[in-house]
Amino acid sequence: MDPRVIEQYATRIEADLEKNILPFWMRHAVDRRRGGFVGALSDDLVVSPAPSRGALLSSRILWTYAAAHRRRPDPALLDMARHAYADLMETFADRDHGGFIWSVDDAGRPLERRKQVYGQAFAIYALTEYHRATGERAPLEAAIAVFRLLEQHARDRRHGGYFEAYAGDWSPIADMRLSAVDMNEPKSQNTHLHVMEAYSNLMRVWPDPVLREAQTALLEVMLTRIVDARTWHLGLFFSETWDLRSDRFSFGHDIEASWLLWEAAEVLGDPAMAARMRPAILRIAEVTLAEGLDADGAVFNEGGPAGLTSTDKEWWPQAEAVVGFLNAFQLTLDERFLAAALKCWDFIDAKLIDHRHGEWIRGVTRDGAVLPGHPKISFWKCPYHNGRACMEASVRLRALT
Numbered sequence: 001m002d003p004r005v006i007e008q009y010a011t012r013i014e015a016d017l018e019k020n021i022l023p024f025w026m027r028h029a030v031d032r033r034r035g036g037f038v039g040a041l042s043d044d045l046v047v048s049p050a051p052s053r054g055a056l057l058s059s060r061i062l063w064t065y066a067a068a069h070r071r072r073p074d075p076a077l078l079d080m081a082r083h084a085y086a087d088l089m090e091t092f093a094d095r096d097h098g099g100f101i102w103s104v105d106d107a108g109r110p111l112e113r114r115k116q117v118y119g120q121a122f123a124i125y126a127l128t129e130y131h132r133a134t135g136e137r138a139p140l141e142a143a144i145a146v147f148r149l150l151e152q153h154a155r156d157r158r159h160g161g162y163f164e165a166y167a168g169d170w171s172p173i174a175d176m177r178l179s180a181v182d183m184n185e186p187k188s189q190n191t192h193l194h195v196m197e198a199y200s201n202l203m204r205v206w207p208d209p210v211l212r213e214a215q216t217a218l219l220e221v222m223l224t225r226i227v228d229a230r231t232w233h234l235g236l237f238f239s240e241t242w243d244l245r246s247d248r249f250s251f252g253h254d255i256e257a258s259w260l261l262w263e264a265a266e267v268l269g270d271p272a273m274a275a276r277m278r279p280a281i282l283r284i285a286e287v288t289l290a291e292g293l294d295a296d297g298a299v300f301n302e303g304g305p306a307g308l309t310s311t312d313k314e315w316w317p318q319a320e321a322v323v324g325f326l327n328a329f330q331l332t333l334d335e336r337f338l339a340a341a342l343k344c345w346d347f348i349d350a351k352l353i354d355h356r357h358g359e360w361i362r363g364v365t366r367d368g369a370v371l372p373g374h375p376k377i378s379f380w381k382c383p384y385h386n387g388r389a390c391m392e393a394s395v396r397l398r399a400l401t
Contacts, residue, residue: 013345014390017390017394039053039106050378053379055101057377059126061084088100124143128202144202178190318347362381
């Protein structure tokens with residue numbers, strides 16, 4: 001492919017990060033009246049009442065702006081990261097039992113004190129990145145403390161992996177669902193993927209032997225329990241003993257896992273693990289390319305043994321597909337992957353970037369209609385997927401030129 005074309009895509013992607021995503025959240029997300037961040041913002045920029053806001057949003061904003069500042073030092077980016085760090089530590093940190101509570105009400109009072117392991121993972125990820133951006137020791141110490149809590153309470157020493165959730169005091173809890181649309185099962189692909197992602201980031205600055213052992217064991221679980229070598233999809237929900245509880249799969253999580261698994265293997269620095277990981281993650285990318293892409297370049301939401309089960313095209317699978325396909329191209333030099341990444345970006349630019357109000361919308365149906373009723377800022381809608389995709393993609397594309 002013409003290097004000039006690749007350079008043009010890198011420039012477009014960087015422009016979306018620097019002129020759209022990052023300014024949007026600084027302008028609209030900060031709650032200047034009550035502190036923290038707004039709980040919900042509509043596509044046309046109306047702040048709307050939200051029953052709760054979560055540590056997850058603060059963690060993801062913290063990671064995004066810390067990573068952006070580390071990439072391009074800027075006092076405004078650092079101020080946003082500091083605001084998110086203060087909110088995470090002052091509003092969500094559990095001083096009695098450690099870790100971070102799940103949510104607060106609109107006045108900042110604790111609402112759900114549960115310890116969702118997925119949420120703890122994002123706290124580790126964000127606190128580590130803030131340490132990397134600032135050099136401050138306190139965020140790293142906080143990340144290490146959460147890591148130790150997960151290893152103490154959430155790790156399944158008998159069957160491997162991590163359990164989903166606990167009560168505020170880390171005691172067992174009956175309803176372990178991450179959200180209302182998830183199955184109430186003790187283990188999930190989603191939680192393991194993001195614990196792995198968090199441990200990778202922590203290992204970059206704290207290569208402790210205990211962390212290294214935990215990450216090695218987690219990669220083994222990902223390869224042998226969660227990745228299905230018959231289909232090269234990732235299972236979604238599992239019993240305690242790793243019986244698969246759902247036959248559906250998420251194309252977005254599949255392609256996201258393909259590059260995060262490779263990142264984890266690289267950070268771990270174990271040649272034997274990397275040798276096992278490389279063919280697996282390339283098979284995952286191949287299957288996503290073959291089964292998960294529409295003719296317009298977008299990734300479908302979900303499939304199952306009988307075919308597609310959701311043809312919607314949400315923002316985060318497209319962001320992860322750009323990076324995942326670029327990663328596969330860098331490993332193989334197979335231009336099908338590069339073409340898929342660039343075509344997916346064209347879809348994002350045409351259908352998901354809100355060129356009028358800013359940021360990206362939540363998603364569209366297969367025929368291009370905007371998915372109704374989804375705020376631009378919410379408990380789940382954040383700048384982490386698209387912000388990270390822009391950072392990763394621009395660096396990877398420029399490396400190619």
